[in-house]
Amino acid sequence: MCSGVIIIRNRYLMSLADTMRNAFVPVHPAGWPFVAGFFGASVVLGFIWIPLFWFGLLLTAWCAYFFRDPERITPTADNLVISPADGIVSAVGPATPPDELDLGSDEMLRISVFMNVFSCHVNRAPVRGHVSKIEHRPGKFLNAELDKASSENERNGLVIDSPNGSVGVVQIAGLVARRIICWHDEGTNIKIGERFGLIRFGSRVDVYLPLVAATRVAVGQTAVAGETVVAEFGKKPVPLLVNRS
Numbered sequence: 325m326c327s328g329v330i331i332i333r334n335r336y337l338m339s340l341a342d343t344m345r346n347a348f349v350p351v352h353p354a355g356w357p358f359v360a361g362f363f364g365a366s367v368v369l370g371f372i373w374i375p376l377f378w379f380g381l382l383l384t385a386w387c388a389y390f391f392r393d394p395e396r397i398t399p400t401a402d403n404l405v406i407s408p409a410d411g412i413v414s415a416v417g418p419a420t421p422p423d424e425l426d427l428g429s430d431e432m433l434r435i436s437v438f439m440n441v442f443s444c445h446v447n448r449a450p451v452r453g454h455v456s457k458i459e460h461r462p463g464k465f466l467n468a469e470l471d472k473a474s475s476e477n478e479r480n481g482l483v484i485d486s487p488n489g490s491v492g493v494v495q496i497a498g499l500v501a502r503r504i505i506c507w508h509d510e511g512t513n514i515k516i517g518e519r520f521g522l523i524r525f526g527s528r529v530d531v532y533l534p535l536v537a538a539t540r541v542a543v544g545q546t547a548v549a550g551e552t553v554v555a556e557f558g559k560k561p562v563p564l565l566v567n568r569s
Contacts, residue, residue: 352446354522355391355506362387381384393446396550398517400452402487405537405555406517407547409529411439413554414469416539421532422474424459425481425492432492432532433539435549437547437552438469439529445522447495448550450531452516453486455508463498473498474530480504480521484514488557492532495523531555 351359366380398406419434421427439445463478478497483490495504506521508514523529537555539546547554 349390349392349394351388352393352522355387358391358524359384359388369381387411388489389390390441390445392444393519394444396448396517396548398448398550399553400423400516402452403557404516404553405450405491405531405533405557406436406448407437407541407549407552407554408447408493408531409437409439409547410444411437411528411547412551413541413545413547414438414528415471415530416541418535419474419532421492422481422494423478424461425483425494425532425564426457427483427490427492427532431535433532433535433537433555434474435541436474436531437528437531439523439555444549445524445527446519446549447493447521447523447529449514449516449518449520450493450554451484451486451488451491452514453484453491455482455510455512455514456485456490457481457483458506458508458510460504460506463497465499469498469528473528478504480506482506482508482520488537489534491534492530493520494532495521496528496530498527508543520532 349427362380362384366377366384369380370377388474415434415436417434418431420429420431460480462474466473473496479494481492481494483492497504508520512518534553537557539555541554
């Protein structure tokens with residue numbers, strides 16, 4: 325009888341431990357220096373005035389939340405295009421890709437995802453393939469929701485040669501974002517849903533696809549990086565409503 329109670333208790337404790345572990349999303353290693361910096365500043369401010377410590381602690385918690393890096397379950401079919409970022413779909417329609425991507429002057433299907441300061445900022449590959457080009461361009465720091473941010477803001481672009489043609493992925497800096505990070509190297513292969521970069525703090529990611537791709541999202545929809553299907557190949561494309569805002 326006693327052993328049965330112990331087994332039940334141990335199972336309960338293991339279940340509780342699993343629940344607690346799942347509730348805490350890991351922080352990406354790139355974010356730990358900032359979390360430590362926020363906490364250190366909080367301690368210093370606390371010596372000046374105690375309420376400042378608690379305010380700093382709140383900002384430290386936000387910083388850890390900003391750099392969260394949750395696991396995602398990614399659909400792996402080659403005909404699917406997955407969102408490269410968490411955020412709101414801000415534009416869906418034809419657009420000319422940036423010159424530095426060397427994708428030509430013809431319009432492609434552009435899907436833009438805007439990330440605010442509360443979004444998860446780890447970027448993921450929308451398709452699998454060979455990274456044939458990576459190009460960083462300095463620029464302005466306009467509001468990333470503006471259409472002209474695609475051509476005027478600081479950005480980092482990747483070209484992925486996928487089973488369905490060349491796909492452009494552009495990380496765009498915004499008003500607050502001042503640092504674009506790309507972990508992948510030119511000439512390597514990348515998996516769909518694989519982490520490839522991060523932008524600090526608030527920004528946008530554009531995906532440029534061949535016009536034969538069929539959109540599967542609408543402007544205003546919430547997208548989840550590595551999980552939300554934003555477009556699909558092999559299906560009849562739906563009519564595009566141009567949104568350049």
